[in-house]
Amino acid sequence: METRSNHVLVGSVVLGLLAALAIFTVWLAQLGGGSETKYDIFFKQSVDGLAKGSSVSFSGVPSGQVDEIALWPRDPEFVRVRIRVKSETPVLQGTTATIQGVGFTGVSQIMLDGAVKGAPPITDIGPGGVPVIPTKPGALGELLSNAPQLLERLTTLTERLTLLLSDRNQASIAGILDNVEKLSGSLAERGPEIAATLAQTRIAIEQAGNAAEEIGKLAGTTNDLLDKEGRPLMADLRKTVASAKASMDTLDAAIGDARPGLQAFSKQTVPEVGQLVRDLRDMSEALTAVATRLDRGGAGALVGSPKLPDYKKKGK
Known part of the structure; x- marks a missing residue:
């Protein structure tokens, strides 16, 4: 009987301790969860x-x-x-x-x-x-x-690489490589000539630069010359043009003043001069006829009539 009572007491104590531990664990969980x-x-x-x-x-x-x-x-x-x-x-x-x-x-x-x-x-x-x-x-x-899109792009890339590396393209690529190798050999053989050409090109560029510099200096000198001597020349030219304009104005005025006299000369004097010329031409013809008579018949030819020729009868 006493042994059974001890077991009940021990069990009760153990259950109490377990309950206290559970309560403590829940409390800690709540404390940590906060x-x-x-x-x-x-x-x-x-x-x-x-x-x-x-x-x-x-x-x-x-x-x-x-x-x-x-x-x-x-x-x-x-x-x-x-x-x-x-x-x-x-x-x-x-x-x-x-x-x-x-x-x-x-x-x-x-x-x-x-x-x-x-x-x-x-x-x-x-x-x-x-x-x-x-x-x-x-x-x-x-x-x-993005995996589906990536796989699609990889498939497309694979197909294009397959087409690119076909037998025909491989032969073409091999030919291109051969040509490149030949070109490289030719360039290597002509290396000295290329170097000389580059040197000449460098000299030509330097000369061109010097020429450009000289042209710049010449342009500056020309500008100075035009500034120093061109301005007086332009002033003289301006004066000359002004004088010529004044002369033209004077000539226009003189022509305007002489225009009435020229009209009168053309309307009156010119016809009279024409009549005078005709009269002189008639007088010249008359004098020519007189001179002809003098040459042929002397002075008598001017006052008498010309002699008739003598006619002789035949058979008497």
């Missing part, structure tokens, strides 16, 4: 490598862990990941979440970054009853989302 904040993250991509208890870091600093991973029943395209982070973690407006692989182990973690300095914390309650941190595609997510 310094952490829960957030939901909705990923529209695979969360492969992520598990309950996976690390959550903020800019590379460990700040919490994953509490729960489940499909979102309202939209199966999304995966809801609930995390717990330390209350002092600056989860401010602008903070985003990405899934980042850890080395080649296949294990992933959640990376938080992008908080804006001075911005308020994320406190808007989401559909899960806790604030929601927006996501952005990580390197792995971008690679997986």
Whole structure:
């Protein structure tokens, strides 16, 4: 009877200690949970490598862990990941979440970054009853989302390389390489000639530069000469033009004054001069006739009539 009573007492003490330990553990859990904040993250991509208890870091600093991973029943395209982070973690407006692989182990973690300095914390309650941190595609997510396009481009590149490296193109490339080799040999053989040509070209360029410099000096001298001697010449030329203009004006005035006299001369004097010329021509003809008579018959020819010729009768 006493032995059974001892067992009951020991059992009671043990149960009391276990109850006290459970209460203490719950108290510690509640005490530790008060310094952490829960957030939901909705990923529209695979969360492969992520598990309950996976690390959550903020800019590379460990700040919490994953509490729960489940499909979102309202939209199966999304995966809801609930995390717990330390209350002092600056989860401010602008903070985003990405899934980042850890080395080649296949294990992933959640990376938080992008908080804006001075911005308020994320406190808007989401559909899960806790604030929601927006996501952005990580390197792995971008690679997986762009994988079909990348494979298509790789296929196209492979096809083009196959066409490029066809037998015909390979023969053409071999011919091009042969020609390049021949050209390189020819250039090597003509190296001295090319060097001499380059030297002559350098000399020609220097001479051209000297000539350009001399032309510049000549242009400067010409400008000085025009400035010093051209201006007096221009002044004299201007005076000459002014004098010529004055002379032309005077000549125009003289012609205007003489125009009435020229009209009278052309209307009156010219006809009288014509009549005088005709009279002189008649007088000249008369004098010519008198001179002819004097030559033929002497002075008598002017006062008497010409003698008739004597006629003799035949047979008497």
